[in-house]
Amino acid sequence: MTPSSKALHSSSSLIDIHVHLYENKELGNNAKTSYEIWEYGEDPNVEFATVSGDLEDLSNTYNKGGFDRAIIVHLFDTALARAEARGRLSFEQTSGDISKANLDLDLAVGEAMIASNEWIANLGQTNPLIEVMVTVDPTVLTPKDLASHLSNLADKGIKGIKLHPVSQGYVPSDPRLAAIYDVCTNAGMIVLSHSGPGHHGGASARPSEFASVLDQWPNLHLVLAHLGGAAWREAEDLAQAYPQVVFDLSEIIEWEGAPNAPSRKKLSTLIKNIGSDRVMLGSDFPWYDPTRTVDKVMSLPGLGSDELAAILGGNAVNLLGLD
Ligand SMILES: [Zn+2]
Structure with missing residues (x-):
């Protein structure tokens, strides 16, 4: 961290959204090696972190960096x-009755997702460094079961949900998400979604694809991750049409200058055009x-200290209602 950034942080919040x-470390390493980042093209300047991503790594990294909060x-x-x-x-179970075996499989995957969410929600309740948005995959549970799962977790102080349409295989306007958007709108919970193009003709989550969601749920608190990713050229139009949508800078900031990513200068212009009060630090x-x-x-280039303070923490404080 540069001395100037330290000086800026001392008077304002530093929050990674x-x-x-x-x-554990093994699961973190598995996730990192199995998740392919393909959309920006080749960029030899990208630096990946060496940590695995368990609680020990997270606490060390964020405490040392002077962060106020890490939003999971x-x-x-x-x-x-x-x-x-x-x-x-x-x-024996799977060979006898295929439809029952598939049902058992769906049930087991649904239970695993619920258990995973309960683990992270419980951790969020006890660890002051972290706030939590739980995972929602509408292909795993019925909309009704997902809605009641989320209502249960709301009591544990979760801030919202994370969607990953591209890796989980659905589009932002998938009808199975309607009940989830309803619950989040009514509970004031945030929906943070991966945004970016699809891979090999699979499900995509380009910024423009969220327009119909914002038409139907105008009061939804929607955050689009990666500022649109390799579909970043669509971010500004969406932002202008829907003043309620906000963005995070994760991934795209590391890939700036890659073939399908904006240059550093273009990224600055994009942030300024959308509004520095609508873009948040994400790592x-x-x-x-x-x-x-x-x-x-x-x-x-070109961002003033007030704009930087907003991006590095102020906007997240306001969005999440942090003290
Ligand atoms: Zn991510």
Whole structure:
């Protein structure tokens, strides 16, 4: 961290709105190696963090970096959970009655997602460094079961939910999400979604695809991660049409200058055009080092100290209602 960024932080909050946490180092390492970041093209300047992403790594990194909060945007790897559940169900069970076996499999994956959310929500209640947005995959539970799961977790002080349409295989306007958008709107919970193009013709979550969601749920607190990712050119139009949508800078800030990412200068212009009160610091820890991310934000050209203070923490304080 540069001396100037330290001086700025001493008078304002430093909050990372896009953080992942894993129950142990092995799970963190598995997640990092199995998640392919393809959309920006090749960029030899990208630096990945070496930590695994368990609680020890998170506490060390964020305490040392002087962060006030790390917001966990929890991600459930449905494909991995399905493979694990398939391994647990014995051959006898699966060979006899295929439809029952599939039902058992769905049930096991649903239970795994619920357990994963309860783990992170409980941690959020006891650890003052972290706030939690739980994972929601509408392909795993019925809309009714998901809505009641979320209502139960609301009592544990969760701040919202994380969606990953691209990796979980649905579009932002999927009808199975309607009940979730209803619950989040009514409870004032935030929906933070991955945004970016689809891979190999799979589900995509480009900024423009959120327009219909914002039409139908105008009071939804929606955060689009990665400022649109490799579909960043759509972010400004969406932002102008829907003043309620806000963004995080995770990933795209590390990839600035890559073939399908904006240059540092273009990224600054994009932030200024959208409004520095609508863009937040995000690191995507443990993929990237959050202190390096702060430095990259600090070195964006043309942003004043008030604008930087808003991006590095002030906007997140307001959005999440933090003290
Ligand atoms: Zn992420």
